[in-house]
Amino acid sequence: MLTFLWKFTNFYFFIISCCLLTYVTLEDDSDIPAIAKYFNTKGRYEEVNPYLIDDILAVNRSILQPPSAQCQEIHLSAIIRHGTRYPTTKHIKEIQQLYNIVLRNASGEESWLREVQTQWTMWYTEDMDGRLVQKGVDDLKHLAVRLSKLFPSLISEEKLRGGLIKFITSSKHRCVNSTLAFKAGLTELWAIKDKEFDHAVNDSLMRFFDKCTRFVQEVDNNPSAVVEVDKFKQGPEMRRVQEKIADRLRVPYSLITHDMTETAFHVCAYEFAIKAVNSPWCQLFDDDDAKVMEYTSDLREFWKRGYGYDINSKSSCILFHDVFNRLNKAASDIKSGQQVSEAVTVQIGHADTILPLLTLLGFFKDSDALTSTNFATQTERSFRTSHMLPYAANLLLVLYDCGGGNLRLQPLLNEKPVTFPGLSDQQASMPLYEDVREHYRELLHGCDFETECQLFKQPTEV
Ligand SMILES: *[C@@H]1O[C@H](CO)[C@@H](O)[C@H](O)[C@H]1NC(C)=O
Ligand SMILES: *[C@@H]1O[C@H](CO)[C@@H](O)[C@H](O)[C@H]1NC(C)=O
Ligand SMILES: *[C@@H]1O[C@H](CO)[C@@H](O)[C@H](O)[C@H]1NC(C)=O
Ligand SMILES: *[C@@H]1O[C@H](CO)[C@@H](O)[C@H](O)[C@H]1NC(C)=O
Numbered sequence: 046m047l048t049f050l051w052k053f054t055n056f057y058f059f060i061i062s063c064c065l066l067t068y069v070t071l072e073d074d075s076d077i078p079a080i081a082k083y084f085n086t087k088g089r090y091e092e093v094n095p096y097l098i099d100d101i102l103a104v105n106r107s108i109l110q111p112p113s114a115q116c117q118e119i120h121l122s123a124i125i126r127h128g129t130r131y132p133t134t135k136h137i138k139e140i141q142q143l144y145n146i147v148l149r150n151a152s153g154e155e156s157w158l159r160e161v162q163t164q165w166t167m168w169y170t171e172d173m174d175g176r177l178v179q180k181g182v183d184d185l186k187h188l189a190v191r192l193s194k195l196f197p198s199l200i201s202e203e204k205l206r207g208g209l210i211k212f213i214t215s216s217k218h219r220c221v222n223s224t225l226a227f228k229a230g231l232t233e234l235w236a237i238k239d240k241e242f243d244h245a246v247n248d249s250l251m252r253f254f255d256k257c258t259r260f261v262q263e264v265d266n267n268p269s270a271v272v273e274v275d276k277f278k279q280g281p282e283m284r285r286v287q288e289k290i291a292d293r294l295r296v297p298y299s300l301i302t303h304d305m306t307e308t309a310f311h312v313c314a315y316e317f318a319i320k321a322v323n324s325p326w327c328q329l330f331d332d333d334d335a336k337v338m339e340y341t342s343d344l345r346e347f348w349k350r351g352y353g354y355d356i357n358s359k360s361s362c363i364l365f366h367d368v369f370n371r372l373n374k375a376a377s378d379i380k381s382g383q384q385v386s387e388a389v390t391v392q393i394g395h396a397d398t399i400l401p402l403l404t405l406l407g408f409f410k411d412s413d414a415l416t417s418t419n420f421a422t423q424t425e426r427s428f429r430t431s432h433m434l435p436y437a438a439n440l441l442l443v444l445y446d447c448g449g450g451n452l453r454l455q456p457l458l459n460e461k462p463v464t465f466p467g468l469s470d471q472q473a474s475m476p477l478y479e480d481v482r483e484h485y486r487e488l489l490h491g492c493d494f495e496t497e498c499q500l501f502k503q504p505t506e507v
Contacts, residue, residue, distance in 0.1 A: 078317055078327040080335035085342040086396045087314040088435040089129070090184055093459050101187045104194040108462055109443075109455065111475060116447040120375035121199050121389045122368050123192065126396055126438040127215075127223040128181025129318045131173035132311065139308040140169055146305070151294035157325035158294070165325060169315075177219040178319050182226040184437035185393075189230030191460065196443070199388050202235040205242065209388040212244035215251035215395060223437075224393045250364055251394035254350075254401065257360035257498035264354055273353075274345045276417035278303040283341065286334045293329055310338045318436060339431055340420050346430050347415040350400040361401035362492035364392075368402075369482075369489060372444055372454065376478060379446050396434045403440065405488065407466040408458070409433060433458065444478060452478035
């Protein structure tokens with residue numbers, strides 16, 4: 046048994062060190078596309094936290110800074126996006142079309158173009174359909190290990206074995222596999238071989254966007270809901286990008302549609318996220334082009350999941366209440382002198398799960414809406430999916446017991462403290478739990494999923 050454990054531990058370290066090597070080679074900047082920070086929801090988590098490029102398991106506990114040394118973490122709710130995935134079938138078909146054009150119609154002597162034409166192969170196949178890739182498995186395993194280092198008293202072997210860590214996932218294969226990967230990160234860390242840990246599949250909670258009739262009809266399946274996106278795609282900024290790409294490929298402008306342009310941008314992003322390569326496809330874009338592409342995607346997210354329509358965020362009422370119910374339960378356990386029965390809840394879903402909730406809570410709200418005509422004045426916007434929602438993005442809510450009946454709640458996005466917008470507290474990054482509840486009082490007393498999701502109102506712009 047000892048020998049076995051020893052081998053197992055060795056194996057684990059082998060995995061870690063092999064991955065570290067991969068990341069170390071990435072330190073050579075030329076392996077990172079210059080435009081990698083504009084990849085929206087197709088971005089790599091390491092771009093959001095660049096210190097991870099050197100050490101994927103690095104954690105800095107001093108970012109937590111509780112107001113007094115007395116404060117102890119008692120509950121963590123972690124809402125996590127799945128890890129890096131393959132393109133969906135629809136995107137794979139588009140990549141094939143674009144590749145055909147570059148093969149048949151493009152000309153020129155640039156080395157990157159020749160590389161695409163003679164060395165790059167169309168390795169994506171339709172059956173890959175959005176599945177989690179190996180890098181995505183690693184994303185979640187590494188996140189699990191980092192969170193256990195950040196919150197050692199909550200994400201501990203004892204708590205896991207004691208059933209105090211609960212796992213809930215969306216039914217989508219990439220989410221279920223991400224959940225398995227997160228659990229594997231912990232069981233491998235602690236070399237647990239004698240026990241398996243359950244997870245619950247709950248789409249009402251993690252895919253609420255599919256179940257909210259009003260959202261589905263008025264926004265998700267309603268082409269006119271994204272009229273600003275269509276206008277931007279027809280507008281001067283996007284036209285300029287299309288022309289530059291056509292010029293770089295030496296093909297007629299008519300051959301490069303805005304959809305082709307988006308596809309080319311996706312290929313660069315996927316090649317980097319999945320294979321960690323700076324693909325020759327990336328040479329189709331300069332920094333200015335990439336900013337236009339990033340805005341297009343942010344514009345779509347704004348109108349489909351963000352502040353564009355009230356129902357976008359209201360569709361997450363069920364998750365909002367679920368999270369606060371868990372926090373309340375932990376708070377009341379503590380107040381009645383009991384052990385907290387659910388120390389950690391790990392909930393794995395989608396970008397579409399996290400963005401409506403962030404919006405409901407008021408995060409990343411700019412003074413102006415994102416529209417087809419204000420690209421130039423929105424360069425400093427806070428609504429930036431490249432920062433908010435890379436693969437394995439996570440919203441953490443950490444409840445602390447600071448003694449004397451004082452509970453505090455700290456929100457973190459992607460392992461960095463954030464402050465609840467509009468909460469005027471000097472210790473806003475770790476406000477009193479009571480103040481947070483007061484701040485969201487209206488939502489806590491309303492925000493009823495069934496009521497909000499009924500079909501009876503017109504979409505309201507904010
Ligand atoms: C850790 O975080 C603290 C507080 O933000 C910062 O002052 C310190 O430089 C960080 N340490 C490292 C090694 O990054
Ligand atoms: C692109 O190449 C294909 C195959 O050679 C050809 O049939 C088509 O006419 C070309 N399109 C344009 C716009 O040049
Ligand atoms: C995801 O899970 C399925 C079913 O368990 C498995 O067949 C597949 O290999 C997994 N994929 C990855 C990347 O782990
Ligand atoms: C899913 O979560 C919701 C909200 O917490 C809960 O009411 C429901 O019972 C759960 N469904 C399943 C199948 O566990």
